[in-house]
Amino acid sequence: MFDLGLPELLVIGIVALIVVGPKDLPVMFRTVGRFVGKAKGMAREFSSAMNQAADQAGVKDVTDTLKGATDGLNKVSNPMKAASDAVKDTAKSMTDLNLNPDSETAKLAAKRAEDAQKIRDAHAAKAQDRLEAEADAAEAAAVEARAKADAVRAAHDASGDKT
Secondary structure (H helix, E strand, O other): OOOOOHHHHHHHHHHHHHHHOOOOHHHHHHHHHHHHHHHHHHHHHHHHHHHHHHHHHOHHHHHHHHHHHHHHHHHHHOHHHHHHHHHHHHHHHHHOOOOOOOOHHHHHHHHHHHHHHHHHHHHHHHHHHHHHHHHHHHHHHHHHHHHHHHHHHHHHHHHOOOO
């Protein structure tokens, strides 16, 4: 509605501070806020009443009819979109094949799926072995670190230094 940015609002605030004074400024802003809230409420109420009246008059039915007519017109007037839709439909129908389980294609598809599962299982086993090896290495490093700490502590105690 009004294109007010931060600089404009600052100028309005400074002018209001000078004209109204610092004592009455919060009261004025509160009053302006209430007025703006009431105006927005009235606008919202008016808009909903107009939409309701339009619905009762049947404007929505006419709008839906026009939209349906223009959708068909858009499909006819845009041959590239119609062609791309046809290609998408064809691709989808080719990927959604219902294969006969006894056909050679179905047997090959089943074998490929079985091989893919074997590969996934092998990768999972390798990953598990790698994780176990890393855990063993971490545990060995922890044991070695404890041994070094014990050796340092023993050397410290043997030297008799109590600090």
